[in-house]
Amino acid sequence: MKRKVGIVVAVTEEQAPFLKVFGMPSHFYKDDCYDIVSWNKYRDEIYLIKSGYGEIAAASATQHLIDKFDVEQIINYGVVGGLSEDLRVGDIGIVRKVVHYGFDVSATGKYPVGRYPKHNDLFFMPKKNAFTEDIMHLYKEFVCASADKFVEGREAKMQLRRDYGADICEMESAGIIITCNRNNIPCSFLKIVSDSINEGNEAFNKNVNNVSTLCVNELAKILLKI
Numbered sequence: 001m002k003r004k005v006g007i008v009v010a011v012t013e014e015q016a017p018f019l020k021v022f023g024m025p026s027h028f029y030k031d032d033c034y035d036i037v038s039w040n041k042y043r044d045e046i047y048l049i050k051s052g053y054g055e056i057a058a059a060s061a062t063q064h065l066i067d068k069f070d071v072e073q074i075i076n077y078g079v080v081g082g083l084s085e086d087l088r089v090g091d092i093g094i095v096r097k098v099v100h101y102g103f104d105v106s107a108t109g110k111y112p113v114g115r116y117p118k119h120n121d122l123f124f125m126p127k128k129n130a131f132t133e134d135i136m137h138l139y140k141e142f143v144c145a146s147a148d149k150f151v152e153g154r155e156a157k158m159q160l161r162r163d164y165g166a167d168i169c170e171m172e173s174a175g176i177i178i179t180c181n182r183n184n185i186p187c188s189f190l191k192i193v194s195d196s197i198n199e200g201n202e203a204f205n206k207n208v209n210n211v212s213t214l215c216v217n218e219l220a221k222i223l224l225k226i
Contacts, residue, residue: 058175
């Protein structure tokens with residue numbers, strides 16, 4: 001029996017290569033504020049939703065796929081900023097854990113920046129992974145710093161590296177992982193570097209189309225295996 005797999009992607013530049021690689025969708029849905037496309041000709045039923053930038057938008061889109069389409073797992077792919085000297089544009093990996101550094105109740109004196117009350121760790125990990133272990137071992141493992149902020153320039157990126165030991169930064173993973181964990185839905189994240197530690201918006205704009213295509217091609221291989 002086919003599984004229902006939800007794919008969450010942030011922006012058009014990341015979405016467009018998916019439509020090219022996977023071909024004409026089987027169905028188009030205009031549902032509330034979302035345009036959703038699906039394919040049923042593969043081993044799984046695939047539902048693709050474009051969330052828009054940011055944690056709240058990503059969480060909302062994820063919950064929408066769970067509620068309206070009964071998806072059994074969520075995959076998020078997209079571009080990220082590199083925070084390590086070792087990462088170059090085009091490097092691809094799977095997120096192992098996420099810190100939501102935009103969450104801050106540190107003024108209470110009880111929790112550091114990024115720490116959620118009643119959560120035992122600074123980091124979130126998927127309760128269940130959508131990718132199998134044999135697939136996860138094929139890729140780099142990333143620690144992701146996630147918040148509603150585009151991180152520009154070396155010093156800002158180095159600070160995230162120092163504070164959290166993060167490898168990459170982006171704007172959606174925290175919202176998705178928290179939503180999936182609260183719904184007990186498996187999730188996984190495939191990310192590709194669009195701008196290195198010394199770069200920012202200019203490199204993102206230059207590279208986003210090419211690296212998004214590379215990321216989608218890898219995701220296509222994964223979807224044939226899981």
